[in-house]
Amino acid sequence: MGAIAAVTEPIRTILVDSWHAPLLSSKIVQSLRDAVDALADRTGFSGVVRLDRAGETEFSAAYGFADRAHGILNTVDTLFAIASGSKGLTALLVMALVESGTFELATPARSLLGADLPLISDDVTIEQLLAHRSGIGDYLDEDTIESISDYVMPVPVHELASTEQFLPVLGGHETVFPAGERFQYNNGGYVVLALLTERATGIDFQQLVRTLVCEPAGMLDTAFLRSDELPGRAALGYVFADGLKTNVFHLPVLGNGDGGIYSTAADLSAFWDSLFAGRIVSPEGVAEMVRPRSDWPQESKRFGLGFHLDATGDGVQLEGYDAGVSFSSRHYPSSAMTYSVMSNWSGGAWPIMRLLDERLGI
Template identity: 30%
Template sequence: MNKQIIEYIQSMAAEIHFSGSVFVKQGDKILADCSFGLANRSEMMTNVSDTKFGIASGSKLFTAIAICQLVEEGRVSYHSLLGDCLNLFFPHFSQEISIHQLLTHTSGIPDYFDEEVMEDYEELWINKPMYHVRGPEDLLPFFQNERMKHSPGSEFHYNNAGFILLGLIIEQVSGMSFTDYVEKNIFQRVGLDAGYFETDRLPSKTALGYIDQSDGSWKTNIFSLPAKGGPDGGAYTTACGMIQLWEALTEGRLLDKKTVQQLLTPHTMVDDSTAYGYGIWMKTENHAVTKYILMGYDPGVNFRAAFHKHSSLSISVCSNQSGGAFEMIKGIESEVMKEITS
C-alpha cells in the first residue's frame, strides 16, 4: 500500500462526502484499497472492500466480451446483420444494422433512454413500472416500433437499446438467458464476485444506492432502476473486481489475444481525443490509445475505472450515490502521476 496515496484518497473522500470503494493498482502492486460511507444507511452498515456496488453502464463491457466469445466460436460474426441473428420484428429498422455497429453505438437505432430528449432516467417508469423489467425483452416496447435515428454506420450516438439487442442475440444464439450466460462464461470463469441481482432481493454485502435530495433528505434507488440489470448495464461487483476482470481480459483468460485486440481497438472517434471500442471508452493522443475507461451512471449509482496503457496504472471507483466517482478518479490520477514523474 502507498501511504501518501491513501492519505490523499481519505482527504478527497472527506471533502466530497464520498460513499463507496476505491481500488488502485500499478502493475502487481496494490497502492490503495479504501472504502467510505454506508452500504445501508438505515442499518448503519459500512462499505468495505468486498462490498458489491452497481456499476450501471460499466457492465456493457461484459456484453461485448460475451459477443466476442460467440464470434470466436463461429456462432456469429461482427458483420452479422441484426435480422439474420434475431427473430424479432422491427418495422422501421434498417436491414443493414450489424453487430459491429451495435457494439460501437453506430447502428442508428432509436434509444429507449435518449439523453437528448429525456433528462431524468426515472421518467421511463411513469407508464411502465420498473418492477416489470427483469430481462432484456422487457425493454423492447420502449423502442421496437420507433423509427431510425440515423442511417447505420453514419455516426456515433451512445445507445442503450443497441446493447439490449446484443443481449437478445446472446440469448438466441447461446440458448441461455443473458445473465446466466455472463455469470457462467465470464464471472465464474475468472472467479469474479459479481452478479445481476434484483433490486428487491439483493444479497449480503451489496450496497444500496442512495439519491440525496437538496433539502438533506434521501431515498434509495429501488424505484428508479429496472428490477434487474441486463445487457446495457446494471451488474454489481466490487471495486477490486473490475481490475480483476480487466487483468483476466488483457491476459487472454476470457478471449484470445487477437479478439482482445479487436475489442480494444478504437473503432469510432467520439471527439478529437475520445474513441469507443467494443463496450469501452478510450483516450487517445496522436491516434494512439493512452487510457481505457469504463463508466456508469444511474440514479444512486456512480462508477469509473481507468486503465493507463503505458504506466500499468489501474483505478476503480464504485459509489452508491449519484456522484463522486469522476472527481475521485481524476484526483487519484493526478496524485499518482506526480509520484510516477517525481
C-alpha cells in the same frame, strides 16, 4: 433529522495496503491516500477506491454507508452496481460468441430478430451495435434526460426482469441515421445485443455473462442482482448525497445488456488482468475491441467495441452513471496500472476519479 445526519456523515471505514512489491514509493502512495481521504471527507463520498499496479494492490479504501438507514458501512468487499460499466461485459460476451462461431461481427441483427423490432434496419450489424454506430432509435436517449434523479423508465421497473420483457420498450423508435454513418451512444443497442445472444444460444443473457465472462475472468462476486432481493453485502443506491431515497424505482429490477451488474473492486482488478492476459477472449479479440472506432470529442474520449478509450495513449475504461450509481475503472496496459472508483450515490465517483487522474498523471 439529527439521527439521519449522524448516520450519513461520511466515514472512512477500511484501508488495506499490500506492500509485496513497492511499485510506487511509500511517500507517493501516502500523499495520494491522504488526498483521497480529504476529498472524501469534503464531498461525503460513499464507496470504494482501489489502486493496483503490476498485480499488487497499492491501496484499497472504503468510505460511507452501504445502508444509511441501518448504519451499515461500506467495506472493500461491498458489492456495488456499476451501471453502464456492464456494457464492456456484454461486449465481451458477444466477442466470445463470435470466437466460438455462434455468429459474426458482420451478422445482421435482423437475422436473429425475425419479425421483432421491425424499425431496426436490415443492414444493422452486431459490430455496429457494439460500436454505437447502428443508428437505431434509443429507448433511453441520455441527451433527453434532464436529471439523473428523474424517473426515466417507460414502464414499471418490475416488468423489466428478462431480456424478452424489454421488447415493448425497445420497439417503436425510428432510425436516427443510416447504419455505420457516425457514433451516437445508445443504451437500447446493448439490450438488443443481449437479445441476440439469447436468440442465438437459447440461454438467458445473465447466465451467459456469468459463464463466458465472469468465470473466466475470476470475477466470482460479480452478478446481476434483483434490486428487490439484494444480499447483505450489496450497497443500496442512493439518489442524493444525503437522505434515504434509493434508486429502487428508477432502474430495471434486473440489469440487462446496457447496465446493472454488481461487482467489487477486487473483481475489477481481476477483470483487467484477465482481459489482457487473454483469459476471456483471445488477445486478437481484445485488440479488436480496444481498437478505436470513433472519436467522442464531447467526452474527450474515443470508443472501441464496448470500451471507452482515452483520447490518446492506451488507456481503457469502463464507466457507469445512473440514479444511485457512479462508477469508473481505468486500466493502462503499458504501465500495468488500474484504478477504480465505485460509489453508491449518483455523483459520488467523479470528484475522486478526477483527483486520481490528476495525481497519477493521466
